[in-house]
Amino acid sequence: MMQQNSHPKVSIIIPCYNLEGYIDTCLNSCMVQSYQNIEVLVVNDGSSDGSKAIVDAYARRDGRIRPIHKSNEGVALARRTGILEASGEFLFFLDGDDTIEINAMDALVQEALEKGADMVKGEYSLETAAGYRDQKYGRYGVYDRLDFLRQMLKERLFPLWGILYSRRLFSEDLDYQAGIKRGEDAALLALLVSKAQKVVLLEKVVYYYRSRPGSITRDVSLTNFGDAILSRFKMEEYALKAGLDKKNDFELAEFICFSVVLYLKYAHAAPEIDPSLIKKKIKSYLMDNEAFRRAYKKGSRKNYLRLKYFYTMSLSDRTFGWAYKLNIAR
Structure with missing residues (x-):
């Protein structure tokens, strides 16, 4: 499943829409990674603020950062654009208002290579009024696809971010759930897990999740509520096809x-x-x-x-x- 290269390239994919107050911190956390063999694909999804200028300035400072500017089509298609442009053996999704631990890629790649895993999921730390608080799931270790699907459904482990993915999971016919305006990330995650052979849940915080007012991923309103339900039925479809x-x-x-x-x-x-x-x-x-x-x-x-x-x-x-x-x- 995994190539024997001890330092395979990791493509960090960052969808960005109107994040001028956050994208610099996000990119800084990528630039200081202890793991050097990375590319950072920032997909500017038609931002109307100063995000484009900030991303372009960072690209001039660090050749590993590659801006991709496009018209606004939503996060699902922004993510798809980044995936199609990625050249790494592994992919990692990072929201443009979040950050990653300095040795995140080191830890995730090492685990993927040692365990021969298609996916390695790390823990995350959640921003609160008092600072960041680590979120712990427990039951760490190696899973096959069915056991991880069960764990995922039970514990509601739905974010795409914070996970290192093997490039092989992203086939040409992959459904990016672009028609779903809410919950498309959970549906895509279930599809990727259904294609994996081995998944590792790692007891290490690799991701810092910012709770930002106005963010789509933090929206608890009833906007696009029907899509949120349909995304769950999509997850069911992939779980059943995988063998649950x-x-x-x-x-x-x-x-x-x-x-x-x-x-x-x-x-x-x-x-x-x-x-x-x-x-x-x-x-x-x-x-x-x-x-x-x-x-x-x-x-x-x-x-x-x-x-x-x-x-x-x-x-x-x-x-x-x-x-x-x-x-x-x-």
Whole structure:
């Protein structure tokens, strides 16, 4: 899977849109990497602020930084542009308002070569009001694709960033989920994992994640909520194709059931989703799966009843809430 070159090139891909207050710090963290064999592809996605000038200035200072200026088409196509232009044996995604640890690439490449892994995921540190706080998942080690998919669905390990990828995962026919305006990164990650043979979860912070108001990836509103649900169904599609099973993989069943509960709570924000599709999901994962149904009813009784009553009576979430309070649904 991996070439024997002890210092393979890493392509760091940075989508950038109106980040003049952040992109310099991001690029500085790339320039000081202890691992030298890198290229930094900054895809300026039609920024209207001073981002272009800043990126061009950094490129003049360091020949490893390569600006790619294009019209605004969204982060999915910006990411695709960077991938197509990349020349490295490994790829790494970095948001333009975040930074990476000084020895991040060293640690990730070493682990990939030693373990023969297609993907190596490091830990990250989250910006808070008091500074940065490390996020720890636990259960570190080597996974095959199915075990990592299960872990990913269970722990909600959805960011594309903070992971070193083998170039071989990015085939010419790769679906970049450009039609999805929210959650396209999670869907793409599930697709990449489904193509991997070996994944490593590394107990080392390599990424510093900035919580920035106005960022799409930090958006908790109902904007493009339908796409967020459809991206989860895309993840389901890739997980099933990879070999997970609807009846026996409870991590997948719980993930889809929770996704359906989210839909029921905010269905008004996703009129494009056909309720009959939701009923099909409930039937296949809950109603037709006795073992999971017992476990879900015991561990998430309210959500279980919400799904059951929507399936049998098309009870809206608001109506269900009143019924539940009045003990009708108990």
